[in-house]
Amino acid sequence: MQTEARVGVVVEGGGQRALNSGHVDGGARKFSQQQQQPLHQQSQIGTVSQLLAGGVAGALSKTCTAPLARLTILFQVQGMHSDVVTLPKASIWQEASRIVGEEGFRAFWKGNLVTIAHRLPYSSVNFYAYEHYKKLLKMIPGLESRRENMGADICVHFVAGGLAGITAASVTYPLDLVRTRLAAQTNVIYYRGIWHALQTISKEEGILGLYKGLGATLLGVGPSIAISFSVYETLRSFWKLHRPGDSTVLVSLTCGSLSGIASSTATFPLDLVRRRKQLEGAGGRPHVYTTGLFGTFRHITRTEGLRGLYRGILPEYYKVVPGVGICFMTYETLKKLLADITDRS
Template identity: 80%
Template sequence: MQTEARMGVVVEGGQRGLNSGHGGVSVDNAARKLAQQQQGQIGTVPQLLAGGVAGALSKTCTAPLARLTILFQVQGMHSNTTILRKASIWHEASRVIREEGFRAFWKGNLVTIAHRLPYSSVNFYSYECYKKFLHMILGLDIHRENMSADLGVHFVAGGLAGITAASATYPLDLVRTRLAAQTNVMYYRGIGHALQTIIREEGVLGLYKGLGATLLGVGPSIAISFSVYESLRSFWKSQRPQDSTIMVSLACGSLSGIASSTATFPLDLIRRRKQLEGAGGRAHVYTTGLLGIFRHVIQTEGFRGLYRGILPEYYKVVPGVGICFMSYETLKMLLADVTPRL
């Protein structure tokens, strides 16, 4: 009888919580608790695998638009302003197919995957670690509704995760950019040849050319991406808890990609151009630091020059970031069952 009485109190108390005016909060907390339980059930190896595969899959699906973005970003390094005025997405895509063939849209995709697998693995894994660490040192209860604190934690954890992943895998990112920027003249024949050539001609530090601009852009970009994604996903699940987790992740990931790309695209453009200095034996266009490159772009191409290639970037991030988050969440659920065996 005493046991039944205690069970009745628990059920009655839970029912009152669901029937109160804070029903959305209760549902949101339940969703958060479920997510925490799922996260606790997945080990380090499956989590790294989920992040790496998700990143590689999304990059492969959007490789053509990624290459078009890079080609647009580096057009300002040419002195022919007539080419700049005539450039358009369809014109550039037609030129690539006509001069290089359809497979050229995936030029450099092997090094992209080689970069994205470790990058995405480190990014997602370090984000979860930083998030847990920040909750611990701030004394926050992750099972309690605290939107402003959660937003700050997601933003800081995302920024630190982006910086960690970018620093660890930067040489492959630089090689990817140079391979993708090649058109008719194949100066670099592959990943290994590119690494050897850069070290021979520019020194070991040449592998880290543009790292400063990368960290300035990646930190805020990943911070915005994770914080927007987590906030939108939490709000969506609190309002429509019956919706598919996969579709919610796809939609929220796409919106977070748009937000982060818009905010940090100028820094990404500067990073690409810095990476291509000295590529293929070409002369150095910029002799000043990052601020000098900003001034040069604005003076020669106008403010719009800082957003050269933003349209294909939008076309890329909407499906790309959405696929990445959706794949990550799906793989985490699928791998949760095999974690104890790893």
């Protein structure tokens, strides 16, 4: 979720414009002028092309980092149905070896089809909602986009991105839950696919069962975007002011990766609770957490300690850096390709 939110605001949503419109010193103005042409091209490819580029970029990024994403989920749910004292101290390499030995190499991509099915509409809704929320916010007196009003411009992008992330997460949440349950399956296969999982969950747990963990998800989307957006823009502004000649791609990739690490560190406990809530009652298992979101936090810290809230953080770190890089590069490449096609037609 952290990567999706960050890409939705910084890359897909046009976070560069918020930065470019706010600087008043010479170095920043020069950088802003250099960026005007690419931004003009971006607006020329059209909404459909932008949605397509964002969806494909997100799907490719998720597919490439699927093994690390599955390892993260498996570590996150450790201790949910087991005594923490008896849990083996498995490393990433040991868990990866176990998956290959017991389930086969293809098991690293278990649940990836539903991930792609989730990523395409998520990116589309996120992008569409972001642009509309931004227009609505700019109609509020005092939030109009003006070069001298950097604070208002950043506020618009910040709030619009947060609302877009919440909207997209709410609309596509059942697919996110199904993806978690498919990825968490090891040797015992209870859900045979996307449609079977949706039917089984609805039948056994009711329609609301498809929204287990939504509260933790929505609570995580806001802080995740806030942290990643702030870190990204601050680092990127500092870098371009002091080294304006460096490659824009290099700057964006580096700052985006660092913002992802910061965001993941801050919001990982919410993501862990979200995953565990999504698995409540899966496969007919008894419920573990029955006291709500904050009760779940207390239960985990009491039984597993504070470290229990960060189970799986290492594969999450390893996933963030290439995930942002692949998504950014794919998105920018597709935008240029689609812009060229549009110009020729």
